[in-house]
Amino acid sequence: MQDPLLRFAVRGKRALVTGASKGIGQVEAVVLAQAGADVAIVGRDRAGLEETAAQVTATGRQCLIIEADMLTVEGPRFAAAEALRRFGTIDILVNNAGIARIHPILELSLSDWEDTLAVNLRAPFLLAQALVPKMIEQRSGKIINVSSQAGVVALDEHGAYAASKGGLNMLTKVMASEWGRHNIQVNAVCPTVIITPMGTEVWGDPKKSEPMLAKIPLRRFGQPVEVADLILFLASSAADLITGDTILIDGGYTAL
Numbered sequence: 001m002q003d004p005l006l007r008f009a010v011r012g013k014r015a016l017v018t019g020a021s022k023g024i025g026q027v028e029a030v031v032l033a034q035a036g037a038d039v040a041i042v043g044r045d046r047a048g049l050e051e052t053a054a055q056v057t058a059t060g061r062q063c064l065i066i067e068a069d070m071l072t073v074e075g076p077r078f079a080a081a082e083a084l085r086r087f088g089t090i091d092i093l094v095n096n097a098g099i100a101r102i103h104p105i106l107e108l109s110l111s112d113w114e115d116t117l118a119v120n121l122r123a124p125f126l127l128a129q130a131l132v133p134k135m136i137e138q139r140s141g142k143i144i145n146v147s148s149q150a151g152v153v154a155l156d157e158h159g160a161y162a163a164s165k166g167g168l169n170m171l172t173k174v175m176a177s178e179w180g181r182h183n184i185q186v187n188a189v190c191p192t193v194i195i196t197p198m199g200t201e202v203w204g205d206p207k208k209s210e211p212m213l214a215k216i217p218l219r220r221f222g223q224p225v226e227v228a229d230l231i232l233f234l235a236s237s238a239a240d241l242i243t244g245d246t247i248l249i250d251g252g253y254t255a256l
Contacts, residue, residue, distance in 0.1 A: 007238040011036030014087040015235070016131070018070055018079070018123065019097030021048025023196030024146065027224040028094055029063075030055045031232050037092065038062040040083040044069050070097045070123035071115060080130035089134040092235045095124035095168075096146040102202055105159040113160045120164035121171065128175060132184065141184040142235045145172050146227070149190050149250045165190070169246045176244030185243040187234050192250035193221040217252030 015032045019025035020041035026048070029039045033056040041056070041063060043049050049065045056063035066082045068075040083090050099119045101112035124145055135141025150158045151165025168188060175186040193203050193212060199221065203209045213219055230249055233239055248254050 002237075004238075008233065008236045009035045010092065010232070010235050013037045013091040013235070014040070014083075014089060015092035015094065016040040016042065016079070016083045016090045016127070017094040017096055018042040018076075018127070020052050021045040022052075023198060024191075024194060024224045024227050025094075025096040026052045026055075028096060028228040028231055030059070031225065031228040032092065032094075032235065033059040033061040033063070035232055035236070036061070037235075038064075038087065040064040040066055040079075040087065040090070042066045042068050042070075042079045042097070070119045071099075072118075073122075073126065076123045076126035077130055080127055084131070084134065089138060090131045091135070091138075091140065092142045092144070093127060093131055094144050094146065094231060094235075095127060097123060098146065098148075098164075098198075100158070100161045100198060100202055102157045102161070103159075104157050108159055116160035117164050117167070120161070121167045124168060125171060132179060135184050136179070136182045139183045141179075141182075142239075143172075143175060143184065143186040144231050144234050145169075145186070145188040146231075147172070147188040147190045147246065149192050149248060149253055151188075152190055152246065152248065153254055172246065173244045180243055185234070185240065187239075187242060187244070188246045189227060189230055189234070190246055190248045190250065191222055191227050192216060192253050194224055194227060195221050196224060215253055215256060216250070217255065220251060222249065222251065 021043035068079040
């Protein structure tokens with residue numbers, strides 16, 4: 001039996017992480033590098049990407065910076081092509097980039113609706129479509145889609161966001177069904193509020209955060225590294241039998 005430390009590592013693998021200039025994506029990229037992966041990081045903020053790259057290369061792993069906008073059709077396709085050009089293949093795809101446009105449904109603009117679905121749902125589809133053929137060829141691959149508890153339970157003023165994440169959860173299951181025969185595992189992780197710039201922007205007001213915290217048995221929001229550690233587990237060989245799942249990391253919110 002393989003050493004457990006090796007089962008939970010990703011040594012020699014090549015990963016692509018979107019939305020890696022800050023927040024959860026930045027921490028994910030560093031954690032994967034600490035566990036042995038070379039990482040392609042994707043985002044729009046060059047300064048943020050360079051900060052992430054410095055942390056990745058400090059672990060001794062390679063880091064490829066790719067500036068691309070997940071809001072466009074061309075952005076995900078360009079990111080995939082650049083990663084394949086540099087690394088030859090991607091073993092681990094982490095679809096982390098996301099946006100949240102928070103409005104009551106009756107006040108939600110069509111552009112906010114379309115932008116949210118483009119980044120949160122269309123971009124993961126396009127990236128997987130571009131990267132999975134190589135995974136099929138090598139008969140191995142891991143895809144982790146960063147979803148949300150809002151894709152599982154209703155949350156007021158999150159109509160577009162919840163629809164995009166609920167769609168991502170079902171896309172995850174269909175990917176797992178179609179690609180499982182090729183030894184590709186596809187899962188979604190569904191965090192509660194995570195203390196990132198986006199999380200603070202939406203939930204920073206105590207009038208809004210306190211009622212939410214009251215619904216979480218652990219009475220706290222999450223930290224980016226807690227999501228990153230779950231993603232590392234799913235990316236490792238220790239999780240080879242787990243596919244098609246939506247894993248909640250929500251402090252017990254959905255247990256009530």
